[in-house]
Amino acid sequence: MQNIKRIAGEIARASVPIVIVHGAGSFGHPQAKKYHIQQNPDTEGLAKTHRAVLELNTVFVETLEEEGVAATGVHPLDCLLAERGVVKRWEIEIIKKMVDFGVTPVIHGDVVMDTVNGISVISGDQILTYLAKKLDVTVIGAGTAVDGVLDKNGRTIPHITSSNFKEVSDYIIGSTDDDVTGGMRGKVLELLKLAEFGIESVIFNAELSNMVFKFLSGEVIKATRISGA
């Protein structure tokens, strides 16, 4: 909670047009696991998992508002149609209009309706990838709880491209045990796909004070940069 308030404050201070995407964190993953919603989709798992991520989203949106950012939650269950766990359709014009209007959309990993599977889980990272391609995104900042992608000695790998990915791939471990959506490895893989489209990413430690502000202000920070080869 303290972190959310601090990060919201840094976002307010930086005052740049952004779209925020967050994962389910400790809210949604335990629910998704408990109800086995990927293997055994049912209405209870859907409702409970969605409600859990909504709770985190609401805290984030309300904290941003308190810090003076006009923010609104956008919930993938309402607007995103998946097919076999992949985004099939999503009216992105709404997100564009929000940003143009001066509103910061706060979007999250979610359980969504799926044309084949009934329901499926779409991670925050998948959402990020989809949005980045559709919107005119300059750079993606991935705030995590570590100093970027670490090597086996715990040192930050400064730069990952598709060329050196195999080399560093072994070191990449999941960020938390509860993450049903791929952890750090999944994140890097998604961001590498974006790098192919010319969209650069920066993975940094958002738990450290001022890192979000510095990233948004274009300052150089300790981080892993992911870009095209």
Added chain:
Amino acid sequence: MQNIKRIAGEIARASVPIVIVHGAGSFGHPQAKKYHIQQNPDTEGLAKTHRAVLELNTVFVETLEEEGVAATGVHPLDCLLAERGVVKRWEIEIIKKMVDFGVTPVIHGDVVMDTVNGISVISGDQILTYLAKKLDVTVIGAGTAVDGVLDKNGRTIPHITSSNFKEVSDYIIGSTDDDVTGGMRGKVLELLKLAEFGIESVIFNAELSNMVFKFLSGEVIKATRISGA
């Protein structure tokens, strides 16, 4: 609140596949008025009005869940793009999939992004009309705080069609002073449009115990029926 709990219980008891649409009621209308969001759209009006209707929606969804209905809120701001105050695009497949999956979508009047006006208010009645045409709707029940549409003596007008609308039109007054979206007259006009498409509506008093249950069970109730000529 007592009414919401009772109505949620009646919906649970009837156990039929439905889509619920509610207005902003005493939550959103005062906000929409205060911030003049139709005349002077800004981010504060957007955020405050949306948050107010979200609050009502959350109460409704949580109460339905408590009564055993798998329900989820669907928020037009997230998924509906308007043009000059009229629905332009909305991925209705998501609503269909929810109903097929056994989930009851609970949708509300909302402030939404608008391609021309920046933002605009879309009433619960407009949403109802749009959905009814897109979904395979058998009948629409409009639960209000009165016994349907009343004549000048306070008696329920049993049947309104486009043929007798002019005749009864004078008696129809707004349901509340705070309603920025047309009140009872607006409701009847929207439902008459649907009647032209062969979709019948029933306006009844949802404040009376068991009326929602009886309507959903197909029983005859004191109400105004709106149908084609």
